[in-house]
Amino acid sequence: MDDATLSALRCWFRDYCRTFYTDNEDDNRNIRLKEEHTAQVCATMELLADSLALAPADRRLAAAVALFHDVGRFEQFRRYRTFKDSASVNHAALGARVLAEEGVLAGVAEGERRLIASTVGLHNVFRIPAGLDERHLLFLRLIRDADKLDIWRVFIEFYRQPAGERASAVSLGFPDIPHCTPAVVDTLLGGEMVDLATLRTLNDFKLLQLSWVFDLNFSCSRQVVRERGYVELIADMIPRQGDVARAIEVVRDALSPREPDSGAAGAVGRC
Structure with missing residues (x-):
């Protein structure tokens, strides 16, 4: 091409x-x-x-x-x-x-x-x-x-907007109630991605978004998440009930700097 x-x-x-x-x-x-x-x-x-x-x-x-x-x-x-x-x-x-x-x-x-x-x-x-x-x-x-x-950015902006200014289809219809499903929290504690089918609330959806850090493939991606503070911005919107705080720590640990990707030729500095 x-x-x-x-x-x-x-x-x-x-x-x-x-x-x-x-x-x-x-x-x-x-x-x-x-x-x-x-x-x-x-x-x-x-x-x-x-x-x-x-x-x-x-x-x-x-x-x-x-x-x-x-x-x-x-x-x-x-x-x-x-x-x-x-x-x-x-x-x-x-x-x-x-x-x-x-x-x-x-x-x-x-x-x-x-x-x-x-x-x-x-x-x-x-x-x-x-x-x-x-x-x-x-x-x-x-x-x-x-x-x-970029989906992290989209949702952070969505959560910050007044209800009347939000794109209506973004939240996928999950109820915005102060509850986190224990099975969703347990999945994060195990360092695994959350399945959409297990979600019950909008807070579960936020936990699912945090679990995406376990599926990042490149060191540059992890660096971008750290620099933009996505984990903290989403975590601050989730009630600390049960083991939620401990699950968020597992997510933070997954973002720790690692060796540069093979073949990166030092260009990771652009991130």
Whole structure:
């Protein structure tokens, strides 16, 4: 993929997003949120690509994956009025289908086209499936980290906003009550990611977001989380009941600095 092809993909995405805006401001808040999220994920992907000193061709491929990772969210919201996959459709699979049906990647070489579509379709899986080759794994790990790094920002801003200014689909419908489900807390204590299906409250959802630190793949990603204070910002919004405080300490420990990623060529300083 050359620069001209990547530029054309960006133009298509911009025009595609415009087709989802309506006269309803609540609709537009939700669509705008996903368009802005995509822009931030693309910027974060550049940061990760720098940290790994990716070759120019791989940087462009990573940029295309970031651009399209949530392309299914727009049609999901238009059809179902929600971003909750379990109540609607798997947005990642829908995104891969949109790319195919719209012929978006027709000008991309076949191998890159398959990699982009497959990575988009898998970017939201709970656990990365076995059997993927190392190249596919690289781009899947990159988008999973870049996505999380901006979703933290999205939710922190959401929690801070007055109710009337929030994008309505963001909280996924969880009740905002001062309770944390013990099973969710126990999962964090075990250093594992929380499954969405186990959540009962908005505070559980915040704990799930904290558990994402256990699934970060690159030292640059962990550095970004530390520097932006995401764990503290979310943790401050969770009531300290039961073992919640101890679970948050487990999360903090998982962010401790580690050895730089192989092949980073010292570029981690950009993080």
